[in-house]
Amino acid sequence: MLVRDLESSLLARFPRGDAEAWDHVGLSVGDPDAEVRGVMCSLDATLDSLRAACSLGCNVLLTHHPVYISAPDSFCPSSAERPSSSAVVYEAARLGVSVISLHTNLDRSHEARASLPGLLGMEARSSLEHPSDPDATGLGSLCTCDPITLGDLAVRLRYSFETVPTVWGDSGMTVSRPAFLGGSLGDFGELAVRAGADVVVTGEVGYHRAQDLSLRGMGVVALGHDRSEQPFCSILADACASIGVPAEHVYVNPLPTQWWVPTQGDFA
The missing domain is CATH 3.40.1390.30 (NIF3 (NGG1p interacting factor 3)-like)
Structure with missing residues (x-):
């Protein structure tokens, strides 16, 4: 399966027409004609999720949140002076990883509707x-x-x-x-x-x-x-398997600890 085939099959299941007009869904970076070797499903496109994909031999990072809504002014290595999306797109291109996102079109799906209450x-x-x-x-x-x-x-x-x-x-x-x-x-x-x-x-x-x-x-x-929204990553993984990506080559990236709540006794 080619990246373009994966994208088109996913968009047939979660149509662009269901996405908000301001949203950015589908392929953001990558070679549409590359053969899909593996898919990492992740809530966000970050440098860490890119590296996790590469460590498992995946050349597709399939995310819920787009890597960007509006493109940054430049695509450069990581820097505090630029938005994080700048470095993610740069690194994805350098590593040969395609980034595909399904955002508000996935949010409107029957699968997403059932997911949260289903837990x-x-x-x-x-x-x-x-x-x-x-x-x-x-x-x-x-x-x-x-x-x-x-x-x-x-x-x-x-x-x-x-x-x-x-x-x-x-x-x-x-x-x-x-x-x-x-x-x-x-x-x-x-x-x-x-x-x-x-x-x-x-x-x-x-x-x-x-x-x-x-x-x-x-x-x-x-x-x-x-x-x-982390449960939506399982929807992405199931969708990939159902359209022909071998299940053993589809992974779900665990949600990282991005924020925390202090409790009594944690700090001196």
């Missing part, structure tokens, strides 16, 4: 973007579940996503209509309100949005942007 044994009944049309592709997930307190839900989320969530709302409040949206919540909190959700689980949310939703009676759980 808790919940089933999405529609997207958050199109709550009245279960068959339509769209961002986020709307679910129903057995009644559970917000505190207990937060504990389940902590262990399912291996993170320390930030929670807004009364821990004792009962919820049964959760909404999920990986990444940034943005204005989708209002869609969750209109759809009748009583808690929204997301990656990150601005202070004033979280405060406003909480004061209006909705629980808000922020998992961390990366933690909320």
Whole structure:
């Protein structure tokens, strides 16, 4: 399989038309006519993920987040004076690694819709973007579940996503209509309100949005942007295997520890 065949098959499954107009999806750097030797699936395109791909003999780095949305002014070795994407593209070209990204087109897929609630044994009944049309592709997930307190839900989320969530709302409040949206919540909190959700689980949310939703009676759980979307890497890996890349040549890059939470006794 050639890189161009891999890209076209992935875009047939996750169409460009489902991506936001501002997004940058598909092949960013690489030789479309190169034979695919292996695929590393990673949330982000970084120098570390490039090196991890090369160490396993992969010449394709398939990511959820694009290496850039707007191209940097130059592509040069790593430097504090330039954005990190500059060095990633430079190094990918130098190493002969093709970088392909599936971002908001993957976010709108039925696979992404099912992924996050599925980790808790919940089933999405529609997207958050199109709550009245279960068959339509769209961002986020709307679910129903057995009644559970917000505190207990937060504990389940902590262990399912291996993170320390930030929670807004009364821990004792009962919820049964959760909404999920990986990444940034943005204005989708209002869609969750209109759809009748009583808690929204997301990656990150601005202070004033979280405060406003909480004061209006909705629980808000922020998992961390990366933690909320790492499960999408498994979707990428499954897609590669299903279109003909040998499963033994498809890898998922573990999520690195990029941020941390201090606890009592950690420091003198």
